[in-house]
């Protein structure tokens with residue numbers, strides 16, 4: 001199990017966090033997604049087949065590109 005925190009500057013409201021949580025939550029292997037409006041951070045816990053690259057690509061695809069990520 002891996003937890004990664006992404007900074008997503010495009011987050012601006014509850015609709016954004018809902019979209020991200022729904023879309024990323026649908027990825028196979030993703031255990032939890034928590035998107036925060038104020039900090040513009042998304043904390044994602046996942047196992048294979050999900051990966052940092054898969055999640056980052058999805059965020060870009062749904063117009064919430066991740067600016068940076070921190071592996072914990």
Ligand SMILES: [Cu+2]
Nearest residue numbers: 012013015016
């Ligand atoms: Cu929004």
